[in-house]
Amino acid sequence: xxxxxxxxxxxxxxxxxxxxxxxxxxxxxxxxxxxxxxxxxxxxxxxxxxxxxxxxxxxxxxxxxxxxxxxxxxxxxxxxxxxxxxxxxxxxxxxxxxxxxxxxxxxxxxxxxxxxxxxxxxxxxxxxxxxxxxxxxxxxxxxxxxxxxxxxxxxxxxxxxxxxxxxxxxxxxxxxxxxxxxxxxxxxxxxxxxxxxxxxxxxxxxxxxxxxxxxxxxxxxxxxxxxxxxxxxxxxxxxxxxxxxxxxxxxxxxxxxxxxxxxxxxxxxxxxxxxxxxxxxxxxxxxxxxxxxxxxxxxxxxxxxxxxxxxxxxxxxxxxxxxxxxxxxxxxxxxxxxxxxxxxxxxxxxxxxxxxxxxxxxxxxxxxxxxxxxxxxxxxxxxxxxxxxxxxxxx
Numbered sequence: 001x002x003x004x005x006x007x008x009x010x011x012x013x014x015x016x017x018x019x020x021x022x023x024x025x026x027x028x029x030x031x032x033x034x035x036x037x038x039x040x041x042x043x044x045x046x047x048x049x050x051x052x053x054x055x056x057x058x059x060x061x062x063x064x065x066x067x068x069x070x071x072x073x074x075x076x077x078x079x080x081x082x083x084x085x086x087x088x089x090x091x092x093x094x095x096x097x098x099x100x101x102x103x104x105x106x107x108x109x110x111x112x113x114x115x116x117x118x119x120x121x122x123x124x125x126x127x128x129x130x131x132x133x134x135x136x137x138x139x140x141x142x143x144x145x146x147x148x149x150x151x152x153x154x155x156x157x158x159x160x161x162x163x164x165x166x167x168x169x170x171x172x173x174x175x176x177x178x179x180x181x182x183x184x185x186x187x188x189x190x191x192x193x194x195x196x197x198x199x200x201x202x203x204x205x206x207x208x209x210x211x212x213x214x215x216x217x218x219x220x221x222x223x224x225x226x227x228x229x230x231x232x233x234x235x236x237x238x239x240x241x242x243x244x245x246x247x248x249x250x251x252x253x254x255x256x257x258x259x260x261x262x263x264x265x266x267x268x269x270x271x272x273x274x275x276x277x278x279x280x281x282x283x284x285x286x287x288x289x290x291x292x293x294x295x296x297x298x299x300x301x302x303x304x305x306x307x308x309x310x311x312x313x314x315x316x317x318x319x320x321x322x323x324x325x326x327x328x329x330x331x332x333x334x335x336x337x338x339x340x341x342x343x344x345x346x347x348x349x350x351x352x353x354x355x356x357x358x359x360x361x362x363x364x365x366x367x368x369x370x371x372x373x374x375x376x377x378x379x380x381x382x383x384x385x386x387x388x389x390x391x392x393x394x395x
Contacts, residue, residue, distance in 0.1 A: 012366055020363045028361035029379050031370040034179070034342060035247055036213075036310055039376045046245045048303035052292035056285070066284060068275040069268075070097025074287040075253050077294040081217055082208065082238060082255070084225060093257045094264045096271055097282045100250035101209045101239025106133050107254045108205050108235040110274045111267065112170050113137045117203065121161040122172040123147075123154075125345065125367060127179045130172060130207075142169070147183045151335025155189040162193070165202035173227070176220035177210035177341025180369035184214065184340050190223035194230040204231055209239040212307045213314065214340035233258050240290050242342070243307055249286030314342065317372045320380050328388040342371050352390040360386040 016032045035043045069075075075095045079087035087093070098104040109120070120134050123146030131141045142165075144157040162171055173193070178184055185193065197204055206224050214220045228234055233256075240251040256267045275282075293299040321344075322337025336344045346368040348356075356362040362383060364370045375383060 016363055016365065019357070023361055023363075025361045027379070027382065029363065029374060029383060031362065031364040031372075031374040033374075034371055035373070036242065036245065036314075036342065037371075037373045039313065041374075041376070043247075044245065046303060046306050048293050048299045048306060049244060049246065049289050051299055051302070052289040052296075053285075055292055056288055060288070063284075065281055068096070068272045068281055070282040071284055071287040071291060072097075074251075074291040075255075077291050078238070078240070078253060079255070081294075082211065082221055082224075082236070083228070084221075089228065089257060091261060092259060092264075093255055094268055095253050095255035096268070096275070097287050098237075098252040098254050098275070099279055099282045100241055100252040101207070101237055102129060102133075102252070103250070103279065103282065104237035104239065104252040104254040105130065105205075105207055106137075106278070107271060107274055108237050109133050109137050109139060110278075111235060111256070111271055112203055112205065113139055114270060114274070115203070116168050117170050119165075119169045120172055120205070121158075121165055121169060121202070123158060123161075123174075125180050125369075126172070126174075127207075127209075139170075146178065147181050151183060151332055151338065153178075153183050153185045153189060155185060155192060158185075158193060159196050162196040162200050162202060165200055167201035170203040170205050171197065171200075173204060173206045173224070175206050175208035175211070175224040176214045178339075178343070179209065179341070180343045180345055180365070180367065182336065182339030182341050182344040182372075185223055187222065187226075190226045193223075194226045197227055198230040204234040206234060206236045208236060210242050210341045211238070212243040213311055213342065216311070217304075217307075220340075228257060231257075240286065244286075244290055244293070244303070246286040246290070249289075250283055251286035251290060252282075314372055317375050317380070318344075320377075321372070321375070321384070324380075324384045327384050328391060330391055331387055333384075333387075336372070342373055343369055344372055345369055346387070348390070355390045356386055360389075362386055 020030050037043055075097055098107055119140040119142050121142045124143045134141050144161045145154050148154045165171055176184055204227055211220050236255040238253045241247045258264050293303050318337045321333045325334040331346055348368045
């Protein structure tokens with residue numbers, strides 16, 4: 001039976017990782033892998049998480065199953081940071097743990113499909129796995145341009161998509177720190193989006209994967225909260241992999257908002273059934289560590305300090321690139337300074353990206369997406385000079 005399978009292309013980013021690791025040049029630059037890095041190139045374990053993990057070692061008395069909903073203490077402790085002081089939104093909100101943000105997006109899409117959705121409107125470029133997940137669940141992706149050539153979010157495009165969306169359709173929104181462009185909607189844009197969704201029968205699916213990496217926990221959630229205040233129903237996929245540094249522990253949550261407690265019960269029962277059939281139960285360790293961090297003021301303050309340091313470093317990288325705009329004309333490095341989060345897009349074509357790798361040891365995704373956390377004070381001048389060379393702009 002298995003000989004009926006057809007070979008699938010290797011994941012381009014995983015292949016890039018192998019190429020980078022095999023490159024023996026001493027001054028290579030890795031801008032491909034989507035993880036945070038310090039100015040010395042490390043992806044550290046948060047000190048707050050280390051302390052919480054030690055407490056788990058010292059006090060945890062069982063590794064017994066928790067159930068398909070996972071660690072509900074984690075889900076409830078996280079909610080005020082996402083949704084504000086009224087963390088249940090007047091009893092309209094409930095959640096469950098998932099294996100990372102990817103698991104949350106997958107479960108949201110599966111719930112939408114089980115509810116009768118046939119199509120998801122999404123801005124492009126987007127995180128590549130969005131479209132793969134939707135296709136695997138039999139959902140059509142209706143695409144529109146996320147950003148304009150000027151480096152700003154194309155709010156008219158999303159408003160047009162919302163206006164066209166029907167009752168069996170969903171609209172995917174990146175809450176902040178857009179992957180891969182780093183270009184976010186302004187507060188004024190979010191107000192218009194919320195108003196449009198309030199008048200639409202479409203279901204909002206909000207992906208909040210980089211909370212706190214843009215301007216702050218409150219600021220990064222403000223647009224999402226404006227939408228939730230305006231619509232009757234929504235699904236919110238959340239990841240702790242980035243803002244707690246828990247990548248390999250796969251820590252996420254899915255929250256669902258609806259008007260009536262009875263409907264929330266029904267949604268939860270379907271979400272649990274879908275989770276049970278997919279991963280049975282989510283991994284507990286990382287979620288338990290987050291729960292302990294959020295239950296202890298000292299650890300919470302330490303986590304916030306570490307997150308603020310991450311955010312400040314990425315802002316400095318963006319500012320350095322923006323200041324070098326004139327050194328690489330035509331690449332609009334100034335727009336990177338206005339972006340948020342880990343990622344930005346460069347208007348490069350495949351031969352230029354290959355030349356950067358071959359001649360300069362600079363590795364980035366074939367789409368032109370870069371992880372700005374791969375840039376440091378020391379390697380930024382080399383990066384800008386290489387960009388100018390491959391773009392034909394040097395001199």
